[in-house]
Amino acid sequence: MNESADQNATPAIATSRQRTLLDHLAVSLGTGMGIGFAPKAPGTFGSLLGPPLVIATQQFHLSLPVLSVVIVVFCVLGIPICSRASTALGKHDPGQVVYDEIAAFWLVFLPQLVTGTPITWQQAIAGFVLFRVFDISKLWPVSQLERLPGGLGIMADDLAAGLMATAVLLILPL
DSSP: OOHHHHHHSOTTSOOGGGOOHHHHHHHHHHTTTTGGGOSSOHHHHHHTTHHHHHHHHHTTOOOHHHHHHHHHHHHHHHHHHHHHHHHHHTSSSOTTOOHHHHHHHHHHTHHHHHHTOOOOHHHHHHHHHHHHHHHHHTOTTHHHHTTSSHHHHHHHHHHHHHHHHHHHHHHSOO
């Protein structure tokens, strides 16, 4: 690859010549298969993947133990995925990394998942809006959790925003 081709590569990706297959996989997953590269509001675009993922999972009618494993694995894997993706992109918690926004919706809709209650379109919209408000506003404890190191901080603040959205959804008459 010549020097001018390197300069034309996606500017958000750091030194692509030295990246490993795991780096590429982490960037792909971390950016929501590229949706995080949206030129405006990548976190909002990434968040659009969360509700359909959770709603689609409901269609499988997984038992609570299996569903619990899915949620825990998805969230725990987010720590190394977000950490490696942000390192590969050359910034701590870059806007392009949206895996954390997607993962938060497991918590936004946790009551519906646990009870097996279908998520209504009203709940999906309200959950999306509430999550984005809490994620963007960075109210306490979200603001404190994002200070944790690496992928843990990247994931923790969004999971907290997801729980805050859940709490509000529980009291809304939807």
